[in-house]
Amino acid sequence: MKSEVSKIACDAAANVSQDRLWQCLMDLAAVGGLPDGGVCRHALSPEDIEARAMLIGWAESRGYEVSVDEAANLWVRRRGTHRDAEPVIAGSHMDSQPAGGKFDGAYGVLAAFEALQAMDAAGIETRRPVDMVAWTNEEGGRFDRGCTGSSVWSGDMPLEDYLNDVGVDGVRFGDALRATLEATPDLPRRPRSFAAHAYVEPHIEQGPVLEANGVPIAAVTSIQGVRWMNIEFFGAAGHAGTTPHAVRRDAFQAAHRAVASLNSLMDDPNDVIRFTVGRIVVEPNSPNTIPERVLFSIDFRHPDKALLNEKCRVIQASVAEAAGPCSFNITPTTHMDPTLFPQDLVDRIEASAAALGHGCLRLASGAFHDALYAAKNCPSAMIFIPCRGGLSHHPDEWAEPAHCAIGAAVLTATLVDLAND
Amino acid sequence: MKSEVSKIACDAAANVSQDRLWQCLMDLAAVGGLPDGGVCRHALSPEDIEARAMLIGWAESRGYEVSVDEAANLWVRRRGTHRDAEPVIAGSHMDSQPAGGKFDGAYGVLAAFEALQAMDAAGIETRRPVDMVAWTNEEGGRFDRGCTGSSVWSGDMPLEDYLNDVGVDGVRFGDALRATLEATPDLPRRPRSFAAHAYVEPHIEQGPVLEANGVPIAAVTSIQGVRWMNIEFFGAAGHAGTTPHAVRRDAFQAAHRAVASLNSLMDDPNDVIRFTVGRIVVEPNSPNTIPERVLFSIDFRHPDKALLNEKCRVIQASVAEAAGPCSFNITPTTHMDPTLFPQDLVDRIEASAAALGHGCLRLASGAFHDALYAAKNCPSAMIFIPCRGGLSHHPDEWAEPAHCAIGAAVLTATLVDLAND
Numbered sequence: 001m002k003s004e005v006s007k008i009a010c011d012a013a014a015n016v017s018q019d020r021l022w023q024c025l026m027d028l029a030a031v032g033g034l035p036d037g038g039v040c041r042h043a044l045s046p047e048d049i050e051a052r053a054m055l056i057g058w059a060e061s062r063g064y065e066v067s068v069d070e071a072a073n074l075w076v077r078r079r080g081t082h083r084d085a086e087p088v089i090a091g092s093h094m095d096s097q098p099a100g101g102k103f104d105g106a107y108g109v110l111a112a113f114e115a116l117q118a119m120d121a122a123g124i125e126t127r128r129p130v131d132m133v134a135w136t137n138e139e140g141g142r143f144d145r146g147c148t149g150s151s152v153w154s155g156d157m158p159l160e161d162y163l164n165d166v167g168v169d170g171v172r173f174g175d176a177l178r179a180t181l182e183a184t185p186d187l188p189r190r191p192r193s194f195a196a197h198a199y200v201e202p203h204i205e206q207g208p209v210l211e212a213n214g215v216p217i218a219a220v221t222s223i224q225g226v227r228w229m230n231i232e233f234f235g236a237a238g239h240a241g242t243t244p245h246a247v248r249r250d251a252f253q254a255a256h257r258a259v260a261s262l263n264s265l266m267d268d269p270n271d272v273i274r275f276t277v278g279r280i281v282v283e284p285n286s287p288n289t290i291p292e293r294v295l296f297s298i299d300f301r302h303p304d305k306a307l308l309n310e311k312c313r314v315i316q317a318s319v320a321e322a323a324g325p326c327s328f329n330i331t332p333t334t335h336m337d338p339t340l341f342p343q344d345l346v347d348r349i350e351a352s353a354a355a356l357g358h359g360c361l362r363l364a365s366g367a368f369h370d371a372l373y374a375a376k377n378c379p380s381a382m383i384f385i386p387c388r389g390g391l392s393h394h395p396d397e398w399a400e401p402a403h404c405a406i407g408a409a410v411l412t413a414t415l416v417d418l419a420n421d
Numbered sequence: 422m423k424s425e426v427s428k429i430a431c432d433a434a435a436n437v438s439q440d441r442l443w444q445c446l447m448d449l450a451a452v453g454g455l456p457d458g459g460v461c462r463h464a465l466s467p468e469d470i471e472a473r474a475m476l477i478g479w480a481e482s483r484g485y486e487v488s489v490d491e492a493a494n495l496w497v498r499r500r501g502t503h504r505d506a507e508p509v510i511a512g513s514h515m516d517s518q519p520a521g522g523k524f525d526g527a528y529g530v531l532a533a534f535e536a537l538q539a540m541d542a543a544g545i546e547t548r549r550p551v552d553m554v555a556w557t558n559e560e561g562g563r564f565d566r567g568c569t570g571s572s573v574w575s576g577d578m579p580l581e582d583y584l585n586d587v588g589v590d591g592v593r594f595g596d597a598l599r600a601t602l603e604a605t606p607d608l609p610r611r612p613r614s615f616a617a618h619a620y621v622e623p624h625i626e627q628g629p630v631l632e633a634n635g636v637p638i639a640a641v642t643s644i645q646g647v648r649w650m651n652i653e654f655f656g657a658a659g660h661a662g663t664t665p666h667a668v669r670r671d672a673f674q675a676a677h678r679a680v681a682s683l684n685s686l687m688d689d690p691n692d693v694i695r696f697t698v699g700r701i702v703v704e705p706n707s708p709n710t711i712p713e714r715v716l717f718s719i720d721f722r723h724p725d726k727a728l729l730n731e732k733c734r735v736i737q738a739s740v741a742e743a744a745g746p747c748s749f750n751i752t753p754t755t756h757m758d759p760t761l762f763p764q765d766l767v768d769r770i771e772a773s774a775a776a777l778g779h780g781c782l783r784l785a786s787g788a789f790h791d792a793l794y795a796a797k798n799c800p801s802a803m804i805f806i807p808c809r810g811g812l813s814h815h816p817d818e819w820a821e822p823a824h825c826a827i828g829a830a831v832l833t834a835t836l837v838d839l840a841n842d
Contacts, residue, residue: 207663242628242787366663
């Protein structure tokens with residue numbers, strides 16, 4: 001059964017202003033803007049505080065209720081007719097990578113802000129409040145455990161666990177948090193966590209699929225699961241000129257055999273498995289010495305938990321066989337199961353896109369997002385828009401103004417109907 | 422036709438003293454000795470100067486003529502009956518790796534010194550003078566172009582080309598050279614280069630073959646040729662979670678394919694080809710980023726120049742095919758053709774071993790040695806003795822006293838007959 005999209009939802013979506021949204025994106029990108037067109041806006045930094053002040057000013061001038069919680073997540077509420085109904089939430093984050101772009105995170109926050117304004121412009125009321133949120137420290141560029149704000153709000157992590165984290169600049173998270181909260185002493189406080197009806201996060205895809213398919217919207221079905229591990233081989237150093245191959249214990253050649261075997265294991269004609277060897281450490285790393293120790297990292301992702309587990313069970317045996325005369329060690333470093341977004345919420349996003357006349361793919365998210373944590377608290381999903389060349393975390397990151405507006409329109413329609421549930 | 426070994430050559434060899442040689446080895450190893458049993462005796466360092474003084478003292482006490490040349494090569498002469506006949510030379514070097522052992526280089530110098538003493542003990546005269554030499558800066562551990570002394574003596578390199586080299590400690594080669602020469606102001610000067618009848622260099626094998634075969638001597642037929650190159654792939658960085666494999670330009674996977682292809686190319690059932698990937702550099706070297714640049718080194722060695730050239734011609738095509746969507750670059754860094762030692766000199770070493778009742782293999786040297794340069798001036802060859810586990814350039818480097826003595830005996834017999842040519 002197809003989800004129904006209401007006429008007032010479509011009316012509100014039609015009031016999305018591409019120019020207004022783009023101007024906000026460019027104004028926000030100037031805060032922490034770099035000469036090369038990129039953005040460096042570390043979480044809880046002076047630039048982050050300036051960006052928050054800019055957004056608060058916009059929100060207050062439009063009559064929205066602005067508030068903040070203990071984790072410095074910034075909330076902007078468009079009231080509903082039922083003041084105490086659980087809100088519908090949309091947003092993302094405003095912190096960036098150290099050499100990041102204008103759209104990662106910022107687009108989700110400002111698309112949500114545009115949705116509130118489009119509802120105003122359409123003159124509609126919703127039963128539930130609609131909240132825009134800017135989560136604290138998603139990127140982890142300054143404090144290396146990212147998704148801080150969303151993980152606290154979801155109840156997945158206590159805020160206290162983060163307070164003593166030390167940033168790349170030597171500043172304690174708790175101190176930067178306090179300074180940020182003190183910059184807006186008059187803002188009302190929201191509870192650390194509260195019940196919500198749904199969360200929808202718009203984001204650039206950070207991959208090339210939408211662009212390659214010429215489709216402006218993806219309804220994101222899941223965030224794929226991740227297994228990270230380090231695979232290490234221990235051999236014996238030796239003279240490259242004098243040591244016959246028969247007696248070598250060459251840690252690099254063991255690693256080479258292991259990569260060959262893992263490449264086969266991870267081969268996927270459907271190109272859904274993501275398998276990356278991104279880091280290699282060789283010792284002593286000298287041209288004429290047989291390597292005695294080689295470590296390489298595996299980044300393995302897939303939307304299906306059973307497949308992740310099944311492949312991981314085979315890795316040990318593949319590595320053991322590849323080791324030959326070397327010893328080896330496998331150290332898991334990250335283990336995240338896939339997050340499946342609720343089917344009905346994904347359907348509603350797809351239906352909104354269809355009702356507005358836009359093509360829509362269903363995609364799994366390759367990257368982590370705040371939605372991963374929000375989903376632990378309330379039904380959550382994401383909307384992707386294309387980005388040029390799939391590029392992200394880079395000064396050249398780019399999304400077309402028209403795609404930004406289409407994403408905001410699909411978000412608006414989805415939020416209006418959710419807010420009238 | 423087998424080479425003849427004279428009775429007086431065998432008599433002189435029988436006068437080699439294992440204990441005397443071993444004592445000299447241990448006394449020299451104490452100069453620059455490290456707590457872990459290793460030796461750090463950088464070329465032209467205070468330790469090198471102390472080692473020279475020790476050897477000069479021993480030589481003068483035994484009545485030999487000690488001299489030095491402009492490159493600080495140290496010469497110890499046992500006179501011949503024909504004062505002006507071209508000498509027969511034996512020796513090696515006294516400088517060590519920074520964390521080197523007791524035998525690499527030192528053994529060759531002291532085996533040659535023992536040979537002079539064995540001739541004395543046997544009461545024999547030779548027609549030609551017999552010179553022991555200790556070459557300057559073979560290892561390149563302080564001044565990174567090694568074989569300095571032998572390359573100057575051979576005429577292959579002008580001394581002036583080395584003078585402005587700067588050591589790892591910031592000292593100019595020319596200054597360290599002057600300080601070393603000034604430490605022995607009274608030594609007579611030998612010419613920078615002169616004609617010689619032959620050069621024989623004893624050395625530990627620095628490989629496992631003699632030990633594995635239970636044979637105490639190798640007559641070294643050649644120093645294999647070397648081709649070093651850096652192979653570099655340039656792809657595109659990308660998010661490990663979001664980038665489908667179909668659109669990746671993964672520099673690591675290109676390097677992986679290239680190594681697979683080169684491993685096949687270099688596969689040798691006779692285990693004579695030496696092929697090593699010892700150094701790998703990955704950028705940005707982050708677990709969740711597709712590598713955008715990977716460089717790996719090739720160390721490829723073989724005694725046959727034609728084979729070296731033939732395989733190298735194929736490398737370019739193999740790398741181009743492996744590159745796939747990446748671009749690549751191949752940069753040769755070292756190109757040394759094989760040095761073939763004269764057959765008759767190798768025969769004489771083998772005949773000496775046989776006459777003294779010792780097993781002898783014919784081996785190509787996997788490593789460089791001063792003999793490589795000496796061979797550019799006069800007929801040259803080498804004698805290898807086993808070292809434990811093939812280990813060298815390491816504090817645990819070890820040669821058995823009996824093997825040291827056998828090597829000195831084979832050297833003595835060979836030198837006596839050469840000196841009577």
